[in-house]
Structures are given as C-alpha cells and as structure tokens.
Amino acid sequence: MSGGASAEAQRAASAAVSSKRRASRSVQEAREKLTYKSGAKPEFEYELLMMFVRNELSAAVTTPLLAIIVAMGAMFWAPPRELLLWLATVFVAKGILITLCRQFIKAPREDATTPIWRAKITAAEFFYGVTWAGVAFISPDTQGEAAHTFIFASLLVVISMRMLFASTVMPIVYAGTLPMTVAIVIRFALLDNPFYWAMAAMAVGVHIYFIWLMNGLNSTVVAMLEFRAEKDALIAELEQSKSISEEARLRAEEANLAKSRFLATMSHELRTPLNAILGFSEIMRSEILGPHNNPTYKEYANDIHQSGQHLLNLINEILDISRIEAGRYELHEVPLDLAEVIEDCHRLMRLRAENKGLKIVE
Incomplete structure (x- = not known):
C-alpha cells in the first residue's frame, strides 16, 4: 500500500509540474507576442x-x-x-x-x-x-x-x-x-539631366518592387517555419499520447495480473475449507457413520452439500471468466439441463427465504 501511495504521489507531483510548465510557457508566449x-x-x-x-x-x-x-x-x-x-x-x-x-x-x-x-x-x-x-x-x-x-x-x-x-x-x-x-x-x-532623372526614378521603382517581392518571400519563409513548428508540436503530442497510452496499458496489465493473482489466492483459500465441508456433508448425507436420529439433519446435510457444490461451481466459473479475459480458455458447446439449473436456484432461494421466515409458493 505504501508503494502504491508513493507512486500516486509521484504521478500527482509530475502532473503538477507539467501544469506549471504549460502555464509558464503560455505566459512566456504572451510576453513574446507583446x-x-x-x-x-x-x-x-x-x-x-x-x-x-x-x-x-x-x-x-x-x-x-x-x-x-x-x-x-x-x-x-x-x-x-x-x-x-x-x-x-x-x-x-x-x-x-x-x-x-x-x-x-x-x-x-x-x-x-x-x-x-x-x-x-x-x-x-x-x-x-x-x-x-x-x-x-x-x-x-x-x-x-x-x-x-x-x-x-x-x-x-x-x-x-x-x-x-x-x-x-x-x-x-x-x-x-x-x-x-x-x-x-x-x-x-x-x-x-532628364535622362538621368528617369534612371533615378527607375532605380527607386525597381527598389520598391524588389522590396515587395522580398516581403512576399519573407512571409513564405515564416509560414514554412510555422508549419514546421506545428508539425514538430504535433509529433511531440503524438509521442506524449503514445507514452500515456503505453503507461495506461502497463497499468492495465499490472491490474489484470493482480486480479489473476487475487483470484488464484482466493480460489485456494476457499477451496481448502470448502472441500472439507463437502466431504463432511457427504458423509452426513449418506449416513456413513450411522443413521440420524432426526431426519431433518439428513435434509440439512443435503442442503449443505448442494450449497457447497454450488459455491464450488461459482468459483470455477469465476476462474473460467478470468481465463477467457486472458485469452487462454477454449469454449465448447455442451448440453445443459435447464431443469437442474432452475432447481438449484430454487433451492438457494428457499434457504434464504427460510432464514427470514418466508415461504416460497410454487
């Protein structure tokens, strides 16, 4: 957590510095225009x-x-x-x-x-x-x-x-x-001499014409430099966007890796006690150690076993979804017993209803 907090602080500080640089650049450009x-x-x-x-x-x-x-x-x-x-x-x-x-x-x-x-x-x-x-x-x-x-x-x-x-x-x-x-x-x-006055006037006219041509050429050169500067700025923005996208991709990969590790850890932590619950509930439901004095215990053991089995299936499905997102899971079409799925859902809802003193009307 401390490493993540320091990374967030560094990113915030970097963003603040970048904002200050942009503001300083804007002020400098305004002063330059003045x-x-x-x-x-x-x-x-x-x-x-x-x-x-x-x-x-x-x-x-x-x-x-x-x-x-x-x-x-x-x-x-x-x-x-x-x-x-x-x-x-x-x-x-x-x-x-x-x-x-x-x-x-x-x-x-x-x-x-x-x-x-x-x-x-x-x-x-x-x-x-x-x-x-x-x-x-x-x-x-x-x-x-x-x-x-x-x-x-x-x-x-x-x-x-x-x-x-x-x-x-x-x-x-x-x-x-x-x-x-x-x-x-x-x-x-x-x-x-009128002839030389005419030549002097011609010199002035030619000079003015050349000045006009050079002004146009100067404007063309300045426009070329502006276009080049805009191109360089666009390339810099693209490079910055690329680096931001690359950083976001790396963060997404790290988050996905953390999620996969979390799911793997939780799967192991849940499966260990769940296997014991399924095993003992199977023994109680099958009355391997002897018949129950109260038939309700057998029904409870059956509910425990089926609920545990349902939870195990959910864990497996969550892991399957993680594999699908990672592109390491092949999908296969298999027949599905819809009645069994509905019965499983009905049983889970009935258990919740009974805990609250309610009854499901079929």
Missing part, C-alpha cells in the same frame, strides 16, 4: 537570422569578386587610386560582416541574444551597403553616359543580390540596399 509586434516568435527570429548568416557564409566570395569585376570595368573612366581605395573599403566591410556571421554561428543558441545579434549584423550590412554605394561617387565630374549606365547596372545587380541573401530578415534588406539606391538617386540628381 514584445515582438510582428507576432514572430523568438525561435523564428533566430532561424531567420541563421538563414541569412548561412547564405552570407556560403557566398562569402561572391560580392567581393563582383567588386573586383566592377573595379576592373570602371578603370576605363575612373582614377585607379580611387578604385583601389573603394575596393579596400568594400573588402574591409565584407570582412566585418563575415566575422560577425561566423561568431553568430559559433555562439550556442541558448546564449545567443537574437535582437542584439540582429542589430550588430544589420549595422555591418549597412556599412557594407554604404561602401558599395561609394562607387557612385568616384569621379563625379564624369559626364559619359556609358559610365553612369555602368554604375546604374552594377549597383542594381548588387542590390538584387543583397536582397536575395537577406530576404529572411527585412531590416537587413533595408540596411544593405537603401544606401545604394540613395547613392544612385543623388548621383543622377547632381547631373540634372
């Missing part, structure tokens, strides 16, 4: 930032290589010294961004504060975008349309690449691409 106005959970923020970091590291040499190509193309109209200075700033900014990304990858998730890391990487991306925007101001006195078209095309290519890399984190998209678009507009505005 903190993050977008409704995105912190684990999603971490995953989205991790996607950007992995994209950046997987293409670490892409934009520096593009910067070299742009510098080589700009040598036809720009001073080499300015190009080398611009190229050096691009490499430095890229190095800072890559270093932060590698540090974020190495940091344990439980120690990584996502808002702080996002702010650091956004600042590094902004600096990187500013360095790329600097190419628009190399030799601003150049009036060749080819040079300005080259600047326009180069920066639009870089803008599209940076947006694709950072589409999972929209603040990084804005920080990395707005400086380049603003640089195009300022550079063409300084030229004060």
Whole structure:
C-alpha cells in the first residue's frame, strides 16, 4: 500500500509540474507576442537570422569578386587610386560582416541574444551597403553616359543580390540596399539631366518592387517555419499520447495480473475449507457413520452439500471468466439441463427465504 501511495504521489507531483510548465510557457508566449509586434516568435527570429548568416557564409566570395569585376570595368573612366581605395573599403566591410556571421554561428543558441545579434549584423550590412554605394561617387565630374549606365547596372545587380541573401530578415534588406539606391538617386540628381532623372526614378521603382517581392518571400519563409513548428508540436503530442497510452496499458496489465493473482489466492483459500465441508456433508448425507436420529439433519446435510457444490461451481466459473479475459480458455458447446439449473436456484432461494421466515409458493 505504501508503494502504491508513493507512486500516486509521484504521478500527482509530475502532473503538477507539467501544469506549471504549460502555464509558464503560455505566459512566456504572451510576453513574446507583446514584445515582438510582428507576432514572430523568438525561435523564428533566430532561424531567420541563421538563414541569412548561412547564405552570407556560403557566398562569402561572391560580392567581393563582383567588386573586383566592377573595379576592373570602371578603370576605363575612373582614377585607379580611387578604385583601389573603394575596393579596400568594400573588402574591409565584407570582412566585418563575415566575422560577425561566423561568431553568430559559433555562439550556442541558448546564449545567443537574437535582437542584439540582429542589430550588430544589420549595422555591418549597412556599412557594407554604404561602401558599395561609394562607387557612385568616384569621379563625379564624369559626364559619359556609358559610365553612369555602368554604375546604374552594377549597383542594381548588387542590390538584387543583397536582397536575395537577406530576404529572411527585412531590416537587413533595408540596411544593405537603401544606401545604394540613395547613392544612385543623388548621383543622377547632381547631373540634372532628364535622362538621368528617369534612371533615378527607375532605380527607386525597381527598389520598391524588389522590396515587395522580398516581403512576399519573407512571409513564405515564416509560414514554412510555422508549419514546421506545428508539425514538430504535433509529433511531440503524438509521442506524449503514445507514452500515456503505453503507461495506461502497463497499468492495465499490472491490474489484470493482480486480479489473476487475487483470484488464484482466493480460489485456494476457499477451496481448502470448502472441500472439507463437502466431504463432511457427504458423509452426513449418506449416513456413513450411522443413521440420524432426526431426519431433518439428513435434509440439512443435503442442503449443505448442494450449497457447497454450488459455491464450488461459482468459483470455477469465476476462474473460467478470468481465463477467457486472458485469452487462454477454449469454449465448447455442451448440453445443459435447464431443469437442474432452475432447481438449484430454487433451492438457494428457499434457504434464504427460510432464514427470514418466508415461504416460497410454487
């Protein structure tokens, strides 16, 4: 009994702890929704930032290589010294961004504060975008349309690449691409020519269109993460339900085993005195030790013997039911004497009625 009580106490304590954890989780989720106005959970923020970091590291040499190509193309109209200075700033900014990304990858998730890391990487991306925007101001006195078209095309290519890399984190998209678009507009505005005003307007329109595309892509990625989280939660619930079902099955098997042991013990405890009662009642009913002085004694002995036999049959039937439940009993059809069953029931009812001073009317 003490073991059962302790087990019940442990289960109750476990249920209480589980309830407290669920309540704490609900409060935490409510606070997260208030903190993050977008409704995105912190684990999603971490995953989205991790996607950007992995994209950046997987293409670490892409934009520096593009910067070299742009510098080589700009040598036809720009001073080499300015190009080398611009190229050096691009490499430095890229190095800072890559270093932060590698540090974020190495940091344990439980120690990584996502808002702080996002702010650091956004600042590094902004600096990187500013360095790329600097190419628009190399030799601003150049009036060749080819040079300005080259600047326009180069920066639009870089803008599209940076947006694709950072589409999972929209603040990084804005920080990395707005400086380049603003640089195009300022550079063409300084030229004060309708053709360049049209190109500046085109740059703004393309940037807005790209932002709209990236917002849709970002929403798709967030929805994908939400679906994955729901799937993981469903799998966890199924695993929990499976464990609960398994525990219930084990408890049912233990209860069934305890019942079988109880029935076996009770059968033995009942059969031992019952066999003695049946034996002595059979001797008295048969008058083996001599005739009774009172004929009623013989009738009583017969009733005792038949009642004991009936009780023995009940015990056997209870054991048979236990075997049937365990699936270890084969049923066979046998003829039944209905009159004997009715007579047996009548005799038992008559004994109870006589004990209460009643008489059964047939």
